[in-house]
Amino acid sequence: xxxxxxxxxxxxxxxxxxxxxxxxxxxxxxxxxxxxxxxxxxxxxxxxxxxxxxxxxxxxxxxxxxxxxxxxxxxxxxxxxxxxxxxxxxxxxxxxxxxxxxxxxxxxxxxxxxxxxxxxxxxxxxxxxxxxxxxxxxxxxxxxxxxxxxxxxxxxxxxxxxxxxxxxxxxxxxxxxxxxxxxxxxxxxxxxxxxxxxxxxxxxxxxxxxxxxxxxxxxxxxxxxxxxxxxxxxxxxxxxxxxxxxxxxxxxxxxxxxxxxxxxxxxxxxxxxxxx
Amino acid sequence: xxxxxxxxxxxxxxxxxxxxxxxxxxxxxxxxxxxxxxxxxxxxxxxxxxxxxxxxxxxxxxxxxxxxxxxxxxxxxxxxxxxxxxxxxxxxxxxxxxxxxxxxxxxxxxxxxxxxxxxxxxxxxxxxxxxxxxxxxxxxxxxxxxxxxxxxxxxxxxxxxxxxxxxxxxxxxxxxxxxxxxxxxxxxxxxxxxxxxxxxxxxxxxxxxxxxxxxxxxxxxxxxxxxxxxxxxxxxxxxxxxxxxxxxxxxxxxxxxxxxxxxxxxxxxxxxxxxx
Numbered sequence: 001x002x003x004x005x006x007x008x009x010x011x012x013x014x015x016x017x018x019x020x021x022x023x024x025x026x027x028x029x030x031x032x033x034x035x036x037x038x039x040x041x042x043x044x045x046x047x048x049x050x051x052x053x054x055x056x057x058x059x060x061x062x063x064x065x066x067x068x069x070x071x072x073x074x075x076x077x078x079x080x081x082x083x084x085x086x087x088x089x090x091x092x093x094x095x096x097x098x099x100x101x102x103x104x105x106x107x108x109x110x111x112x113x114x115x116x117x118x119x120x121x122x123x124x125x126x127x128x129x130x131x132x133x134x135x136x137x138x139x140x141x142x143x144x145x146x147x148x149x150x151x152x153x154x155x156x157x158x159x160x161x162x163x164x165x166x167x168x169x170x171x172x173x174x175x176x177x178x179x180x181x182x183x184x185x186x187x188x189x190x191x192x193x194x195x196x197x198x199x200x201x202x203x204x205x206x207x208x209x210x211x212x213x214x215x216x217x218x219x220x221x222x223x224x225x226x227x228x229x230x231x232x233x234x235x236x237x238x239x240x241x242x243x244x245x246x247x248x249x250x251x252x253x254x255x256x257x258x259x260x261x262x263x264x265x266x267x268x269x270x271x272x273x274x275x276x
Numbered sequence: 277x278x279x280x281x282x283x284x285x286x287x288x289x290x291x292x293x294x295x296x297x298x299x300x301x302x303x304x305x306x307x308x309x310x311x312x313x314x315x316x317x318x319x320x321x322x323x324x325x326x327x328x329x330x331x332x333x334x335x336x337x338x339x340x341x342x343x344x345x346x347x348x349x350x351x352x353x354x355x356x357x358x359x360x361x362x363x364x365x366x367x368x369x370x371x372x373x374x375x376x377x378x379x380x381x382x383x384x385x386x387x388x389x390x391x392x393x394x395x396x397x398x399x400x401x402x403x404x405x406x407x408x409x410x411x412x413x414x415x416x417x418x419x420x421x422x423x424x425x426x427x428x429x430x431x432x433x434x435x436x437x438x439x440x441x442x443x444x445x446x447x448x449x450x451x452x453x454x455x456x457x458x459x460x461x462x463x464x465x466x467x468x469x470x471x472x473x474x475x476x477x478x479x480x481x482x483x484x485x486x487x488x489x490x491x492x493x494x495x496x497x498x499x500x501x502x503x504x505x506x507x508x509x510x511x512x513x514x515x516x517x518x519x520x521x522x523x524x525x526x527x528x529x530x531x532x533x534x535x536x537x538x539x540x541x542x543x544x545x546x547x548x549x550x551x552x
Contacts, residue, residue, distance in 0.1 A: 008497065008525075009533040063549065064536065221284065246455040249284075257285040 001132060004029065010070035011036035014060065022068045023116040023124050024083040030125060031060040031078035034133060035070045038173065044139030044274040045075040045129070047163075047269065049155075050120065051146030051170075052180075053099045056080045059145065062256040073272035077136050079121055081147065082111035083114035096187060102175075103151030105198050106188035115188060121151065122159055141270040143167040145225075145259050149216070153201035153233075157210050165273030167215035167266045169259050170222055174202040174232035180224070202229070210230060214244035215269045217262050219252030277408060279307065286346035287312035290336065299392040299400050300359040306401065307336040307354035310345045315368060318417030320550040321351040321405070322543065323439075325397065327430075327446075328456075329375045332356045335421065338532040341539045348547035351411050355397055357423065359390035361523055371456065372463060378451075379427030380475050382464035391464060393489050398435055399426065415437030417546035419443040422500075425492070426451060427475035429509075433486050441549030443491035443542045445535050450478040450508035455501070478505070481512035490520035491545045493538050495528030 004016040008165050012035040021028040037043050046069065048059050056078045059065065081086075082101030089110035091097035101117035130137040142163045144152035149171020156166035175181020176196050185196040197203045214237070216231045229244070244253045252258040270276075280292040288311040297304040313319050322345065324335050332354045333342065345352050358364075358377030365386035367373035377393035406413040418439045422427035426446025432442035451457020461472040472481045490513070494506045506522070513520045528534040542546050546552075 007529055007531050007533040008495070008527040008537070010537045014533050017356070061532065062337050064343065066533075066536070067340065067343075217365050219284070249283040249530070251281055256337065257283040257290050257342075260342070261284070261286045 001128065009033065010066045012038065012066070012070055014066060016056065019128060020021060021083070021124060022119060023119040024114050026083045026085045026088055026114055028083065029080055031056045031058050032129060032133060033060070033066050033069055033076040035073050035075060037073035038075060038134040042134045042136040043073050043075050044141070044276050045077060045135045046270050047077050047079070047121070047142040047152070049079065049103065049142070049148030049151040050081050051148050052081070052095050054081050055099070058256065062260065063263050064260045065267055068264045068267035072270055072276045073265055074267065074274070074276055075133070077125070077129055079125055080115060088114045093139065096184060100147065100184065102184045102188060102199070103154060104185070104188050107195070108188060108190050111188050117150055118155070122155060139164065139274045139276070141165045141274055142272065143169070143170045143266050144171065146254065147172055150201060154199050154204060156197055157201070157204040157208055161210060165212050165214070165270050166210060167269055169217050169262060169266070170219065170224070170228060170254050171201065171216060172228055174200060174229035175205065176194070176200045177232065178227050178229055180227040189234030192274070202232040202236045205233060205240060205242060209240045209242045212243070213269070213273055214242065215266060216244070216246045218247070219249050219254065219258050221251050221271065222254045224254050277404065285309065286342045287341070288314065288327040288346055290342060292332065295404060297359070297396060297400060299395040299482065300390050302359045302361045302364055302390055304359065304396065305332050305356055307332045308346055308405060308409060309312065309336070309342050309352040311351065313349035313503060314351060314410040315355060318410045318412040319349050320417070320552050321353060321411045322546050323353050323355070323378065323397070323416065323418040323421030323428070325355065325418070325424030325427040326357050327424050328357070328371050330357050331375070334532065335535070338536065339539050340536045341543055344543035348543055348552045350543065350547055350550070350552050351409070353401070353405055355401055358393060362475055364390045372460060376423065376460065378460045378464060378475070379421060380432060380461070380464050383471070384464060384466050386539045387464050398431060414482050415440065415550045417441045417550055419445070419542050419546065420447070420472050421445045422530065423448055426477060430475050433477070433480040433484055434474055436487060439488065441488050441490070441546050442486060445493050445542070446500070446504060446530050447492060447509070448504055450476060450505035452476045452479065453508065454503050454505055456503040471521050478512045481516060481518060482508060485516045485518045488519070489545070489549055490518065491542060492520070492522045493525055494523070495525050495530065495534050498530045500530050
């Protein structure tokens with residue numbers, strides 16, 4: 001593992017690291033924030049999954065989460081959103097290929113050789129960060145924005161017992177019924193819709209739910225809200241009687257100004273669930 | 277004046293606007309954050325001047341100042357750092373020409389026709405923002421980062437009575453004695469060093485000082501600290517018995533992770549001086 005950069009930040013360290021990924025078969029870069037408390041003992045960790053077109057860097061520089069993570073004593077991990085590199089398949093569209101891994105393990109060509117973002121975020125990267133940094137692997141939570149909100153919700157429900165809490169900002173809630181989903185799930189997983197079900201938060205909510213608290217925020221002025229389908233998740237949450245807080249925030253759009261405006265709430269929510 | 281974008285942000289609005297600048301003789305773009313309190317009545321304003329290579333956008337997306345400005349009820353203005361455009365002179369170096377206006381009115385060619393950043397920030401842009409937004413022109417304060425810290429300090433001392441308070445993060449403190457200064461002041465103002473004196477914060481401090489409080493933060497691990505010369509400003513502040521807090525922050529570098537880590541302190545400092 002190679003250190004790309006380390007910057008002092010709110011009394012802790014914002015690092016960027018690069019490593020060879022076995023599951024993605026390419027070099028991967030991630031951001032990791034360690035709060036000042038990590039000098040004393042391993043700290044709980046909040047995973048932040050980013051949206052379409054993002055790298056490890058967007059949330060790290062624009063969401064402002066470090067201020068609150070430092071206060072609560074939480075580490076933050078910012079994975080990239082896809083495999084990258086010259087030998088990695090890509091697509092001209094912004095919502096497919098590099099920058100758009102959708103947090104699935106692709107089974108179809110040309111994507112299958114590298115696009116294993118589920119395994120990367122669920123297995124490989126957790127092993128790397130807990131082996132190399134002062135992070136308590138028994139206290140994990142997960143959040144994300146847009147495609148990353150989809151990733152957070154599906155990973156939280158798909159790996160029972162791993163995460164104490166899950167939250168999302170402007171998540172893609174029901175990709176099986178949206179143009180943000182059908183195209184990607186079809187491309188990465190093939191035409192059999194049964195294979196998609198493990199990657200649709202509303203379906204997972206209806207079928208299994210989540211053993212812990214959930215917080216979701218979506219802006220009423222989100223320019224992509226018809227693609228996000230928060231109503232599908234809301235319906236499933238209510239039908240299941242799932243512990244959850246689903247908020248529609250007046251006037252907010254899909255941008256990082258929205259994320260920054262509510263990230264303090266999300267960090268505090270996870271800190272409480274993690275006993276931080 | 278054209279609205280480029282407006283995003284809901286911490287209950288207020290983060291806008292980006294473009295207008296024809298008379299003094300710079302080109303189109304100029306600026307960011308302006310209006311806190312929720314501006315709906316009720318005009319609010320005090322904190323100017324944020326950015327550093328080399330920055331546009332209006334860097335601090336607006338990476339400093340995290342809106343969270344605190346919303347709490348205190350302060351507007352934030354983020355001017356660009358130079359004139360821009362095809363017809364505007366430039367230089368291959370990152371620290372001269374476009375992105376590096378140094379907050380002076382250039383008198384030498386090829387810079388003189390457009391590079392009037394002192395007049396733009398001191399006169400033209402204040403008229404535009406107070407005419408178009410709910411901003412109280414009698415309650416202004418100023419801050420900045422690096423070259424923008426130089427701009428904040430020299431404008432605050434150069435326009436007595438305008439700003440209630442001034443602060444800076446990693447400011448260029450003594451450009452007359454630094455490679456970050458001699459090149460630019462020589463290029464924009466010519467070889468006569470007397471013309472440079474109004475644009476050196478340490479010289480201004482020795483000669484006139486500032487009628488109000490000053491706050492400066494510099495990181496002990498700042499990779500450019502030898503160019504910033506905080507010791508020159510510290511010496512002048514002490515010799516003058518100027519009201520000031522000059523802090524060296526252990527382990528911090530020159531990046532926006534440093535700015536973000538201390539921007540809450542700076543906003544609170546100005547809010548107190550402005551009675552916000």
